[in-house]
Amino acid sequence: MLVSVYRYNPETDLQPRMxxxxxxxxxxxDMMVLDLLQLVKDQDQSLTYRRSCRxxxxxSDGMNINGRNGLACITHVSEIVKNGKVVLRPLPGLPVVRxxxxxxxxxxxxxxxxxxxxxxxxxxxxxxRLQSPEDRAKLDGLYECILxxxxxxxxxxxxxxPDKFVGPAGLLQAYRFLADSRDTxxxxxxxxxxxxxxxxxxxxxxxxxSVCPKGLNPTKAxxxxxxxxxxxxx
Amino acid sequence: xxxxxxxxxxxxxHDWLVQRISAVVLLxxxxxxxxxxxxxxxxxxxxxxxxxxQTWMRIFTxxxxxxLCAHAWIGLWTIATDYFSVHLMGKKATALRLxxxxxxxxxxxxxxxxxxxxxxxI
Ligand code: SF4
Numbered sequence: 558m559l560v561s562v563y564r565y566n567p568e569t570d571l572q573p574r575m576x577x578x579x580x581x582x583x584x585x586x587d588m589m590v591l592d593l594l595q596l597v598k599d600q601d602q603s604l605t606y607r608r609s610c611r612x613x614x615x616x617s618d619g620m621n622i623n624g625r626n627g628l629a630c631i632t633h634v635s636e637i638v639k640n641g642k643v644v645l646r647p648l649p650g651l652p653v654v655r656x657x658x659x660x661x662x663x664x665x666x667x668x669x670x671x672x673x674x675x676x677x678x679x680x681x682x683x684x685x686r687l688q689s690p691e692d693r694a695k696l697d698g699l700y701e702c703i704l705x706x707x708x709x710x711x712x713x714x715x716x717x718x719p720d721k722f723v724g725p726a727g728l729l730q731a732y733r734f735l736a737d738s739r740d741t742x743x744x745x746x747x748x749x750x751x752x753x754x755x756x757x758x759x760x761x762x763x764x765x766x767s768v769c770p771k772g773l774n775p776t777k778a779x780x781x782x783x784x785x786x787x788x789x790x791x
Numbered sequence: 792x793x794x795x796x797x798x799x800x801x802x803x804x805h806d807w808l809v810q811r812i813s814a815v816v817l818l819x820x821x822x823x824x825x826x827x828x829x830x831x832x833x834x835x836x837x838x839x840x841x842x843x844x845q846t847w848m849r850i851f852t853x854x855x856x857x858x859l860c861a862h863a864w865i866g867l868w869t870i871a872t873d874y875f876s877v878h879l880m881g882k883k884a885t886a887l888r889l890x891x892x893x894x895x896x897x898x899x900x901x902x903x904x905x906x907x908x909x910x911x912x913i
Contacts, residue, residue, distance in 0.1 A: 560828060597862065615892075632797075713873075714873070716880070716896060717873040717874065717876060717878070717879065718872070719878065720875065720878060721793045748792070749792050750792075751792075751801075751802055751803055751804050752792050752793045752795065752801075752802065752803050753793070753795055753798045753801075753802065753803040753806055753869075754793040754795070754803065754872075755792070755793055757804070757806065757807050758873075774856070775894030783804075783807070787804065787808075788805045790802075790804045790805075791808070
């Protein structure tokens with residue numbers, strides 16, 4: 558199988574380039590893209606990529622696989638192979654550190670901005686803050702995000718304004734805390750989001766929904782934030 | 792919070808609402824005028840003049856005009872801030888963006904005043 562990989566080492570290369578590798582797949586096995594990368598790395602030790610848990614939990618190996626963002630460790634080669642070829646590039650829209658490794662600073666900065674932690678001004682109870690099962694259910698589909706950045710880096714609005722638009726991943730988490738019955742800073746959180754960029758750069762093209770490896774729906778969460786802003790603003 | 796002074800309402804929610812309401816106004820106006828034109832086929836100058844010399848039609852058209860300008864400004868402002876950004880183009884982006892924005896405002900203002908002039912000279 559032909560595997561074409563984006564190569565760039567800023568210390569030695571003037572320009573990024575695509576390098577082709579021929580890989581023999583073990584017969585009778587449908588490998589994951591990450592295993593394919595390992596075979597490539599066996600041939601060429603200089604290839605650099607991030608990986609950790611190899612089971613879709615840590616979110617390290619988000620990359621662009623045949624034009625689509627996804628986690629290499631849970632994407633079957635058979636799902637994505639086109640004309641016997643696999644093309645691997647780094648996540649789009651973020652600066653490349655080396656080969657398939659991108660600098661996630663812009664992504665984390667937006668995550669940090671939405672204050673991704675519980676804020677509660679009431680005196681803490683002796684044991685823990687309780688939540689009804691119904692209120693807890695509101696967090697389903699929100700808390701599961703692993704911050705792999707597949708969604709935000711497939712979003713043109715995030716490509717154009719990574720410093721101003723929070724992006725789908727950040728907004729999904731923003732809504733996760735807006736929806737949490739134990740958080741008392743809803744008004745402050747909404748005030749931070751009502752400008753023309755942070756939320757409203759979302760034009761609802763739903764690239765985020767189509768690529769999320771955890772099957773989450775950031776567009777829906779953004780819709781909820783918009784409704785909350787609307788309720789508060791009119 | 793990201794601050795910005797050139798957006799219409801300086802507030803995302805405001806712009807978002809104006810964009811949607813103006814779209815509905817424009818839809819109603821175009822459907823109405825379109826139906827009128829089709830139903831009065833062949834459309835004579837007199838019929839056309841009769842339609843636009845009524846006060847309510849002038850006011851309706853004026854509202855549609857303001858909607859058009861607001862709608863166009865919000866859309867073009869969004870495009871300008873998407874594509875002419877320092878992040879993509881470096882320092883020259885700010886000057887370029889301002890230039891594009893001023894040009895858009897100038898064109899929209901000319902169209903608006905011109906249309907008002909036409910409307911009230913029928
Ligand atoms: S919402 Fe999905 S695609 Fe986006 S960062 Fe979270 S897990 Fe990854």
